Amino acid sequence: xxxxxxxxxxxxxxxxxxxxxxxxxxxxxxxxxxxxxxxxxxxxxxxxxxxxxxxxxxxxxxxxxxxxxxxxxxxxxxxxxxxxxxxxxxxxxxxxxxxxxxxxxxxxxxxxxxxxxxxxxxxxxxxxxxxxxxxxxxxxxxxxxxxxxxxxxxxxxxxxxxxxxxxxxxxxxxxxxxxxxxxxxxxxxxxxxxxxxxxxxxxxxxxxxxxxxxxxxxxxxxxxxxxxxxxxxxxxxxxxxxxxxxxxxxxxxxxxxxxxxxxxxxxxxxxxxxxxxxx
Amino acid sequence: xxxxxxxxxxxxxxxxxxxxxxxxxxxxxxxxxxxxxxxxxxxxxxxxxxxxxxxxxxxxxxxxxxxxxxxxxxxxxxxxxxxxxxxxxxxxxxxxxxxxxxxxxxxxxxxxxxxxxxxxxxxxxxxxxxxxxxxxxxxxxxxxxxxxxxxxxxxxxxxxxxxxxxxxxxxxxxxxxxxxxxxxxxxxxxxxxxxxxxxxxxxxxxxxxxxxxxxxxxxxxxxxxxxxxxxxxxxxxxxxxxxxxxxxxxxxxxxxxxxxxxxxxxxxxxxxxxxxxxxxxxxxxxxxxxxxxxxxxxxxxxxxxxxxxxxxxxxxxxx
Numbered sequence: 310x311x312x313x314x315x316x317x318x319x320x321x322x323x324x325x326x327x328x329x330x331x332x333x334x335x336x337x338x339x340x341x342x343x344x345x346x347x348x349x350x351x352x353x354x355x356x357x358x359x360x361x362x363x364x365x366x367x368x369x370x371x372x373x374x375x376x377x378x379x380x381x382x383x384x385x386x387x388x389x390x391x392x393x394x395x396x397x398x399x400x401x402x403x404x405x406x407x408x409x410x411x412x413x414x415x416x417x418x419x420x421x422x423x424x425x426x427x428x429x430x431x432x433x434x435x436x437x438x439x440x441x442x443x444x445x446x447x448x449x450x451x452x453x454x455x456x457x458x459x460x461x462x463x464x465x466x467x468x469x470x471x472x473x474x475x476x477x478x479x480x481x482x483x484x485x486x487x488x489x490x491x492x493x494x495x496x497x498x499x500x501x502x503x504x505x506x507x508x509x510x511x512x513x514x515x516x517x518x519x520x521x522x523x524x525x526x527x528x529x530x531x532x533x534x535x536x537x538x539x540x541x542x543x544x545x546x547x548x549x550x551x552x553x554x555x556x557x558x559x560x561x562x563x564x565x566x567x568x569x570x571x572x573x574x575x576x577x578x579x580x581x582x583x584x585x586x587x588x
Numbered sequence: 589x590x591x592x593x594x595x596x597x598x599x600x601x602x603x604x605x606x607x608x609x610x611x612x613x614x615x616x617x618x619x620x621x622x623x624x625x626x627x628x629x630x631x632x633x634x635x636x637x638x639x640x641x642x643x644x645x646x647x648x649x650x651x652x653x654x655x656x657x658x659x660x661x662x663x664x665x666x667x668x669x670x671x672x673x674x675x676x677x678x679x680x681x682x683x684x685x686x687x688x689x690x691x692x693x694x695x696x697x698x699x700x701x702x703x704x705x706x707x708x709x710x711x712x713x714x715x716x717x718x719x720x721x722x723x724x725x726x727x728x729x730x731x732x733x734x735x736x737x738x739x740x741x742x743x744x745x746x747x748x749x750x751x752x753x754x755x756x757x758x759x760x761x762x763x764x765x766x767x768x769x770x771x772x773x774x775x776x777x778x779x780x781x782x783x784x785x786x787x788x789x790x791x792x793x794x795x796x797x798x799x800x801x802x803x804x805x806x807x808x809x810x811x812x813x814x815x816x817x818x819x820x821x822x823x824x825x826x827x828x829x830x831x832x833x834x835x836x837x838x839x840x841x842x843x844x845x846x847x848x849x850x851x852x853x854x855x856x857x858x859x860x861x862x863x864x865x866x867x868x869x870x871x872x873x874x875x876x877x878x879x880x881x882x883x884x885x886x887x888x889x890x891x892x893x894x895x896x897x898x899x900x901x902x903x904x905x906x907x
C-alpha cells in the first residue's frame with residue numbers, strides 16, 4: 310500500500326488537474342462566498358436595509374469567514390470535488406495507463422485506495438487553501454469597512470475545516486466511482502454534474518412540497534452536505550446564507566449519509582476494478 | 589539456448605518453469621480470443637509469439653499479467669497464479685503501444701512506475717541510459733516520437749531488472765537502427781531474464797527467439813524451437829531442375845507420389861521425404877532426363893508462418 314500511495318502521490322503532485330480544480334474552487338469561494346455578498350451589501354440602502362446590511366457584513370468578517378467558506382461546499386463545492394474525483398480515476402482509461410498501473414506489484418484494491426487517498430490529501434490542501442483565502446478576503450473586508458479584526462475560536466475553525474474535508478471526500482469518492490463506472494472522464498462528468506446540479510436539487514426542492522419525497526432527500530448527498538454545514542450554524546439560503554445549506558436532517562444522520570457515500574464510492578470503484586478485465 | 593527437449597506441460601523436467609499455460613481459454617463476449625492454449629517457457633529462453641491479427645497474442649500476455657482472467661485452464665507465472673503482487677514485481681511488461689500520462693515527462697512517468705515497485709529514482713536513471721533516452725527524459729511524453737515512446741515503454745519494463753520480460757511488439761515504430769539496437773538489447777536482457785515477445789516482424793522472431801509458438805484464431809498451430817520449426821516445415825519440399833522439360837514432366841506424371849509437382853520453367857517443386865529423392869533421381873536418369881540439380885528448399889519463418897496459418901497477408905500486431 311505504501312508503494313501504491315507513493316506512486317499516486319507523485320502522480321497527483323505532478324498533474325495539472327488538482328491545481329486547476331483547486332484554483333477554480335478557491336476563486337469560486339472568494340467570488341460567491343464574499344465577492345457577490347459584498348456587492349449586495351454595498352448596494353443595500355444603508356437606511357432602510359440597515360439590519361440586512363449588518364447581518365450580511367457579519368458573514369463577511371473574519372469571525373465568520375470559516376463558516377462562510379464551509380457554506381460554499383454543499384452545492385458547488387460538491388460538484389467541484391466530484392469533478393476532482395472523476396479526474397482521479399477517469400483519465401487512466403483515456404491515457405490507456407491502467408494496464409501499466411496495475412502490473413507493477415500493488416494489488417488492484419491498493420491502487421484504487423491509493424488513488425482516492427491521494428485525492429483526499431489534495432482535498433485537504435484545497436480546503437485549507439480555500440479557508441486561508443476566505444480569511445484573507447474577510448480581513449480585507451474588515452479593513453475596508455473599518456471593522457475590528459475578531460478571530461474565530463480555533464476549535465470552530467477546525468470543525469469547519471473538518472466538515473469541508475468530510476463533504477469533499479464523499480463527493481470525491483463518488484466522482485472516482487463514476488470515473489470507473491463509465492471508464493473515462495466525459496460521460497462520468499456529464500452524469501455526475503447533471504445528477505448533482507440538476508436531479509438532486511430538483512428532488513430536494515420537490516421534497517419541500519411533496520412530503521413523500523422526504524425519505525429520498527434524506528439519502529441524497531447534497532442535502533446531507535447542506536445539513537452538516539447547517540449544523541455548524543451556517544444560515545440557510547432563506548436566512549440569508551448559502552445555496553444548498555439547510556436542516557434537512559440532523560448532523561449525525563448527515564454524517565452517516567456522507568460516510569455511506571464515501572464507503573459506497575470506494576467499494577464500487579474497487580469492486581469494478583477488481584472484477585473487470587483490464588484491456 | 590535453443591531447447592529441443594519435450595517441454596509440454598506435464599512432462600518431467602528439473603528446470604523451473606517461468607511460464608506455464610495449460611488449456612487456457614478466454615472469450616470476450618461471443619469472440620473466442622484464446623482456445624485451449626498450452627505452452628511452457630523455460631528460464632533464459634527468448635520465446636516468440638507469432639500470429640496474425642486477432643490470433644490472441646496480446647490477450648495471452650494480458651492473462652500472464654493478471655490483467656485479463658482466463659475462462660478455463662491453468663496459468664502459472666514464475667510459479668504463482670497470474671497477478672500475484674510479489675510476482676508482478678519480478679515481471680517487466682510492455683503491452684501493445686506504450687501508454688503514459690502525456691503531459692508529464694518521460695522521467696516522471698517512469699518515476700511513478702518505479703515508486704509503485706518501491707524502487708529509487710536512481711533506477712529510473714539507469715533504465716533511461718539503457719534505452720538511450722536520457723537526453724529527452726525531461727521532455728513531455730506528448731512530444732515524443734513513436735520510437736521514443738516505444739523505448740520509454742521498454743525502459744518501464746526494465747525497471748527493477750525483472751526475471752521475466754513480456755514485450756508486445758517491442759520494435760514497433762523504431763527505425764532500422766533502433767530496431768537493431770532493440771534486438772541487441774533483447775539478447776542482452778536474455779542473459780538475466782526470460783523474454784516472452786510478440787512481433788509482427790517474422791525475421792526478428794527468427795533472429796532473436798529460441799523458441800516460438802504460432803497462434804491462429806486463438807489456437808496454437810505450432811510450437812517448437814525456431815530451428816526445428818524451420819527444418820520441419822521445409823524438409824519435404826524438394827526443388828528439381830532438369831532437362832528436357834517434356835520428358836521430365838512425363839516421368840513425374842507417371843508416378844502418383846510425384847504427380848503433384850508444380851512447374852516453373854525448367855524447375856519443379858514437389859513434396860518428398862528423404863527416402864523418395866534417390867528413387868526420383870533414378871527414374872529420371874533411366875528415362876534419359878538430365879538432372880541438373882535436386883535440393884531441399886529451406887523456407888523462411890515467414891513462409892512457414894503463412895503455411896501454418898493459411899494466411900497470405902503480412903502479419904500485424906494482434907489482439
